[in-house]
Amino acid sequence: MTAVEAVDVTKRFGATVALAAARIRIEDGRTHALVGRNGAGKSTMVSILTGLARPDEGSVLFAGEPAPPLSDRDGWRRRVACVYQRSTVIPSLSVAENLFLNRQSDGGPIRWRRLRQAAQEVLERYGVAVPADRLAGDLTVEQRQLLEIARALSAGARFIILDEPTAQLDGPAIERLFGRMRGMKEQGVTMLFISHHLDEVYEVCDDVTVFRDARHVLTAPVAELPQADLVAAMTGDAVSLGERSDRPSPGEKVVLRAEGLTLAGQYEDVSLDVRGGEVLGLAGSGSSGKAAVAETLAGLRRADSGAAYLDGVPLRPGDVAAAVAAGLGFVPQDRGREGFVPLLSLAENATLPVAGRLGRYGTVSAPRQRAYATRMIDELDIRTSGPAQPVGELSGGNAQKAVLARALSNDPTALVVIDPTAGVDVRAKEALLGAVENAARGGSGVLVVSDDPDDLRVCDRVLVMFHGRIVRDLPRGWSDQELVALMEGIA
Secondary structure: OEEEEEEEEEEEEOOEEEEEEEEEEEEOOOEEEEEOOOOOOHHHHHHHHOOOOOOOEEEEEEOOEEOOOOOOHHHHHHHOEEEOOOOOOOOOOEHHHHHOOOOOOOOOOOOHHHHHHHHHHHHHHOOOOOOOOOEHHHOOHHHHHHHHHHHHHHOOOOEEEEEOOOOOOOHHHHHHHHHHHHHHHHOOOEEEEEOOOHHHHHHHOOEEEEEEOOEEEEEEEHHHOOHHHHHHHHHOOOOOOOOOOOOOOOOOOEEEEEEEEEEOOOEEEEEEEEEOOOEEEEEOOOOOOHHHHHHHHHOOOOOOEEEEEEOOEEOOOOOHHHHHHHOEEEEOOOHHHHHOOOOOEHHHHHOHHHHHHOOOOOOOOHHHHHHHHHHHHHHHOOOOOOOOOEHHHOOHHHHHHHHHHHHHOOOOOEEEEEOOOOOOOHHHHHHHHHHHHHHHHOOOEEEEEOOOHHHHOOOOEEEEEEOOEEEEEEEOOOOHHHHHHHHOOOO
16 A cells, blocks of 8 residues: 655756656655655655645655645644654744643643653654653754654644654664664654665665655665665666865874864863874764864864864864964864855855955955855765755755865865765765865865774875774775774674
């Protein structure tokens, strides 16, 4: 039986065709993957399947029946829910209030004791081990995702869309999520799983649909589709992310150094050197402290002790502007909050660190700004209508490229990037990692902070962190199994 079907859906945004007669059919009780490059139309299809956008042509059916009108939000909530990469949990409300959002009462006054009791019962039913009265802002990423899933199931939805659910989770949390997904499947829940990690598709999904250039390309059982064929369907040809490209050996000069950095609760006694022309990896699980180390180097955090140096000069603790002015390029983990200004154009975002160099007497030369942005659009293969397009309108992968363009704008002495390819497709990974290597070719020292082996394969060596400490310096030639074992503390 078909649980959900989109039939010949077309959606346009001005001159942009986001979906062109695209289709997807998801069978009842199965876990179905939707994959494709950034800009392929996945997000638009999710908006249509959740009733947030109306197709210009085509239709959506639930169990063979037409979808409710867009105005019938309760009707949509009873049929479908989406757990987005960016949480929709309201941090200032309690777990119970989030769980029963817009359902706190039957029209009369809210009975808080009864609400908390009902919430606790729902949480226990779906295995969410958090108190109902806890502030949602205190939850981990994993707990917020589980809360959103419980909210959807308690509202009656039996079709759940999981949009990049593993992007901010470490290895153990991903395994726990997959275990819960298998449990929901056994209970008859239908799921649409969106991920750029194809190994995850093969681990938890029954079927897969590929979109490319706004169109449906294929649908097939996962077990019958070789991974090389899946990648070819996504990209139009075969792509593989291989080893480090042919780069000159790093120089002897240390351009970025950390000495004995310690931050209570995050990391302890971290020391590292990055030489000019070197790509150094810093790997570890989500709880390893690796991202906190990178944020300390960039000035987002202030260490309790220790010091950091850029080109031999001490970096001012807790001062992002000073780090950028000294010649540090930085790509943060949370692109949406720290990486770009959504309403500003691609050209404006990409040149923020060097705006003072693009004109005289405090003005910015628009032609020089456009020229830089146009060059970065070409070099990073940013899919955009042009330098004037607001970054907030770009797909996730293209917005990520814009953040990297900004980090590279001042020809940094050292470049620190956190999870450079999280949530992007195969082609975008290729472009982003190519830009990282090009920066090293130009003499920058690069620190790549990630737990994705694809990101780390371009590195000259990899430092592995576990529970806040560096536990191994891996030379080139490591295996995925060796790396993962070290990150998980089982080697």
